[in-house]
Each structure stands twice: as structure tokens, then as C-alpha cells.
Amino acid sequence: MRAEGLESPSASVQRKVRALVAKPGLDSHDRGAKVVARALRDAGMEVIYTGLRQTPEQIVEAAMQEDVDVLCLSILSGAHMTLFPRIMDLMKRKDLHDVLVIAGGVIPDEDVSKLKDIGIAEVFGPGTLTPVVVDYIRRNLKRKS
Amino acid sequence: MTAIENEDSEAKAALSELYPHTGKARIVGVTGPPGSGKSTLIGQVAKRYRKSGKKIGIIAVDPSSPFSGGALLGDRIRMQELSTDEGVFVRSMATRGNLGGLARSTSELANVLDAFGCDIIFVETVGAGQSEVDVMKLAHSVVLVTAPGLGDDIQALKAGIMEIGDIIVVNKADRANADSTVLDIRNVLELSVEHRGWAPPIIRTIAISDEGTNDLIEKLEEHQTFLRTGGLNRGRIKGENQLLEAVKERLADVVTADLRRDPEYEGIVKMVVSRQLSPYDAAVTLVNKIIGKRQV
Numbered sequence: 001m002r003a004e005g006l007e008s009p010s011a012s013v014q015r016k017v018r019a020l021v022a023k024p025g026l027d028s029h030d031r032g033a034k035v036v037a038r039a040l041r042d043a044g045m046e047v048i049y050t051g052l053r054q055t056p057e058q059i060v061e062a063a064m065q066e067d068v069d070v071l072c073l074s075i076l077s078g079a080h081m082t083l084f085p086r087i088m089d090l091m092k093r094k095d096l097h098d099v100l101v102i103a104g105g106v107i108p109d110e111d112v113s114k115l116k117d118i119g120i121a122e123v124f125g126p127g128t129l130t131p132v133v134v135d136y137i138r139r140n141l142k143r144k145s
Numbered sequence: 146m147t148a149i150e151n152e153d154s155e156a157k158a159a160l161s162e163l164y165p166h167t168g169k170a171r172i173v174g175v176t177g178p179p180g181s182g183k184s185t186l187i188g189q190v191a192k193r194y195r196k197s198g199k200k201i202g203i204i205a206v207d208p209s210s211p212f213s214g215g216a217l218l219g220d221r222i223r224m225q226e227l228s229t230d231e232g233v234f235v236r237s238m239a240t241r242g243n244l245g246g247l248a249r250s251t252s253e254l255a256n257v258l259d260a261f262g263c264d265i266i267f268v269e270t271v272g273a274g275q276s277e278v279d280v281m282k283l284a285h286s287v288v289l290v291t292a293p294g295l296g297d298d299i300q301a302l303k304a305g306i307m308e309i310g311d312i313i314v315v316n317k318a319d320r321a322n323a324d325s326t327v328l329d330i331r332n333v334l335e336l337s338v339e340h341r342g343w344a345p346p347i348i349r350t351i352a353i354s355d356e357g358t359n360d361l362i363e364k365l366e367e368h369q370t371f372l373r374t375g376g377l378n379r380g381r382i383k384g385e386n387q388l389l390e391a392v393k394e395r396l397a398d399v400v401t402a403d404l405r406r407d408p409e410y411e412g413i414v415k416m417v418v419s420r421q422l423s424p425y426d427a428a429v430t431l432v433n434k435i436i437g438k439r440q441v
Contacts, residue, residue: 015151016214016239041215046239051222058228062221065234067147 017045017141020068022059023052024083025075032105032126033074039130040072040137056083060090063099070100070137073120080107080115088119098142104128146236149253160253163260170202170259171369174284176246176270176309181292182316184223186352186361187267191227193358194265201233202258202266206247209239216240220269234258245279246270249394252283252387281309282386286368288361292317293326307333310345312364318349318357343371400435407434 021037023030030052037049048066050058063071071091073084084103091099103115104124112123121140124133148156175183184205191201205220216239227233236258238248247270258266270280281287289310294317307313307330315326330347346364350357404410413431416422 016241018147037217041210041217042213044214046209046216046218046237048218048221048237050228051225055229058225061229062235066221066237 017070017137018066018068019045019047019070019072019137020059020063020066021047021049021072021074022054022062023050023074024054024056024059024087025077025079027052027074027076027105029076030074032076033072036072036074036104036130036133039134043134043138045137056086056090059087060094060096063091063096064094068099069141069143070102072133073101073103073105075103075105075107078106080105081111084115084120085118091119100137100140100142102133102136104133146254146257149250149257150238150241150248152250156253160256163256166260167256168259170255170263171265171286172255172259172268172284173265173365174268174270174280174287175290176280176287177290177314178292178295180295181290182350182352183269183290184220186290186314186316186350186358187269188224188227189352189355189358190361190365191224191233191265191267192355193362195227195230195232199232199264200262201227202255202263203227203233203235203269204238204251204254204258204266205235205269206238206240206251206271208271209241211242214241234261234263240271243279247279247283251279252390255283278309282383282390285372285383286311286365288312288314288365290314290316291326291330293320293322311343311368312361313345313347314350314357314361315347316350316352319351323349343368400432403435404431407431 017040019040021033021040023033033049037047040047048062048068050062059071059073073080073087075083080103088101091097091101101120102122102124103120106126107115107123109125115123122136124136149160175187177183187203187205191203194201203224205218207216207218207220209216218237218239221228221235221237224233224235227235236254238251238254240246240248243249247268251268255266255268268280268284287309289307289312291313292315313330313334315323315330317323327347327349334345334347348357348360348364350361352358410431413422413427417424417427
């Protein structure tokens with residue numbers, strides 16, 4: 001155990017970024033989502049991961065109860081144009097305006113601008129390095145610390 | 146809740162306002178080694194309570210990484226069916242460096258859920274094994290969940306952890322060595338101090354298929370009756386504990402802030418690091434400075 005790697009005692013009570021990593025729809029594996037979840041944890045964030053086959057209602061309810069700062073949607077099935085608008089609509093209804101929403105997985109380039117139009121701040125395709133995601137989140141959080 | 150975790154100033158005011166409305170909820174602590182099935186079991190018990198219309202709160206605590214300060218909070222994943230039930234509120238918390246099984250502000254978050262009308266609040270703790278004593282101070286009833294075949298099994302569950310369980314659950318009871326696990330527990334329990342008038346029952350469950358859940362609920366109800374009919378004055382104990390915890394926290398914050406402002410502090414830290422001064426002697430010196438008159 002490298003002692004110099006330990007967090008300083010005063011750091012523990014600092015405000016932590018809370019993230020929800022969610023997989024809407026019927027994807028059959030979550031390797032990518034788990035990689036992102038771990039990377040966010042290693043970057044000092046508190047990550048709630050809710051597993052496979054989430055409905056939009058489940059995702060938004062979790063985002064609300066856990067009061068997350070960022071929602072990371074991971075999808076491989078191609079159903080993003082159906083599911084993401086529903087999710088963003090529910091987020092609005094639940095008054096979750098100050099949550100940063102990003103997406104990743106298998107999302108064709110031509111859909112990205114449509115997704116940005118409905119409020120997805122950025123889309124990260126396969127092969128994105130996790131530090132890029134971490135950095136983006138840190139720089140674009142809507143809530144002040 | 147977030148403000149409370151981050152210790153924002155407005156949180157304290159909100160908590161004071163909420164406090165008179167607390168005291169109605171029943172707090173059930175659930176602890177035990179990782180992998181024993183705590184989250185799954187809580188999910189099943191909560192579902193049953195929901196059928197009788199009870200409002201449920203669940204606080205699931207997971208450890209923060211001592212290196213990155215981050216945490217992977219994965220208990221919610223086991224409670225999927227509850228996630229859109231409006232009568233259930235699930236909150237995941239990270240320990241943020243606190244030892245003892247709970248986060249510093251877990252009891253305060255429980256107060257919030259209590260004030261907002263939860264009938265039962267489940268608090269699931271880290272379950273690293275030996276230090277889960279925070280939950281005993283917070284909960285009315287503590288359920289200790291274990292499962293056959295988790296490494297060293299029951300022998301590794303030292304007396305301290307076993308004694309905090311008001312109800313012991315052997316989950317995954319379909320496994321081959323479930324019987325010997327129950328026997329081992331019984332032996333350990335017989336050797337330990339009598340549980341102040343309540344003999345902890347051992348229950349078998351298979352959480353994933355919802356077996357044994359009814360038995361567990363029955364025992365929870367029995368324990369509640371036992372507490373009510375004056376088994377213990379938990380109310381006073383809990384109230385005093387909350388007060389003392391709050392005092393300790395405030396003291397630690399005030400003292401640490403003062404220390405860091407002290408011009409001699411850096412020098413003392415350096416002397417401790419270079420082994421010229423032991424931390425204990427340094428502590429005596431520093432605390433005496435702060436307190437002034439009293440020698441501690």
C-alpha cells in the first residue's frame with residue numbers, strides 16, 4: 001500500500017461528484033459501462049451503477065433519489081433515439097435541470113446532433129479514453145461546488 | 146440529503162427543523178460480510194412490507210476508496226423492483242473515510258427519511274466484518290446476514306460482530322454447508338453474553354427466491370414488541386448517542402481547524418514524520434495548548 005497515495009484526511013469531507021451510470025434498454029453486456037464506472041470512481045467520484053435493462057422511469061427515479069450531478073447513459077442496442085428522448089422528458093418533469101447528461105456506447109455520428117438538441121451534452125463513442133470522459137465531466141458540471 | 150453529506154451550512158438548519166418530526170420510524174440495521182446477500186434480502190423484505198402499505202426508506206452504505214476518495218455504490222442494483230415504487234426511497238452513501246461501517250451523516254439522513262414519513266428505514270452497512278458497531282447505535286434492531294462458505298466462515302466472525310445481531314440470518318441456505326453454518330453460529334452465541342433478555346434467533350433464507358422472508362419479518366416484529374415492552378430503553382440510548390456523536394464531531398472540527406491555523410503545527414508534523422516526536426506526545430502538547438487549563 002503506497003502511503004503517499006492516500007487521500008489527505010481533510011479531503012474526505014469535500015464535496016464529491018455523484019454520478020449515475022445507467023444502461024437503458026436491452027443491452028446484453030455492460031463491460032463498457034463498468035469500465036467508465038470504475039474510472040469515475042478512481043477519479044474520486046461516487047458512482048451509482050444500476051445494472052442492465054433499465055427503463056427510463058427507473059433511471060430518472062434513481063437520478064432523483066441519489067441526487068446525482070451527472071447522468072451517464074450507456075447504450076449498445078441502437079435504441080437511443082427512442083429511449084433518450086423519453087429519459088430527457090422525464091428528467092424535465094422531475095425538475096432535474098441541473099444534471100449533466102452524457103452518453104456513450106454505439107451511437108452513430110449522424111444521431112449525435114439530434115441527441116444534443118434534446119439535452120445530451122456530449123456523446124462519447126467506442127474507443128474514447130476514460131480520462132477524456134472524466135475531464136469533460138469535471139469541466140462541465142452544471143452544479144456549482 | 147446531499148447538503149447534509151457535504152456538511153453545507155443550510156443542512157444544519159434544515160436538520161434542526163426536521164428533528165422534532167423524527168422518532169416515528171423503525172430503523173433496522175443490516176450488516177454482515179460482503180457477498181452474504183444483504184441488499185437482495187432487504188429488497189425482498191421491503192417488498193413484503195410494501196404490500197401492507199408501509200413506506201420504506203433504504204440507506205445503503207459502501208466504502209470509499211482510501212486512495213481516490215471515490216466509491217462504487219452498487220447496492221441499488223439488487224433492489225430493481227423497488228426502483229419505481231413511490232413508497233420506497235433508496236439512497237446510496239459512501240463512507241467517505243469514516244470507519245465503523247456507516248458514513249458520518251448516515252444517522253442524519255435517516256432523520257430526514259424519518260421526518261418525511263418512512264415507517265421503516267433499512268440501513269445496510271459496509272460489512273467488512275469487525276467494525277460494524279456504528280449500526281448498533283443507530284438501529285432499533287440489527288440483522289446480521291451471513292452465508293455458508295464465505296471464507297473462514299463463522300470462526301472468523303469474532304464475538305464483537307456476532308453480538309450486535311438481534312437476529313442472525315443464514316442466507317443462501319440452499320448451499321450444502323448451511324447446516325454446519327447454523328450449528329457454528331449457535332455455538333458462538335451460546336458462548337457469548339446473554340443478549341439482555343433476548344435470545345437472537347437464527348433464520349435460514351434464500352433471498353434470491355424470496356424464501357424465509359416471512360420468518361425474518363416475524364422475528365423483526367417480535368423484536369419490536371420486545372423493545373416496546375421495555376426490554377431496553379433504546380430511546381434514551383439512541384438519543385444520547387446522537388448527542389454524543391454530534392458533540393464529538395463538532396469538537397473534532399473545531400479543534401482540527403484551530404490546529405491547522407496554529408503556526409507551530411507544521412513544525413510539529415515534521416517532527417513526528419522524522420520520528421523526533423511521537424504522535425502521542427505531540428497530541429498531548431497540542432491538546433493542552435488548545436484546552437489551556439486542563440491537563441489531559
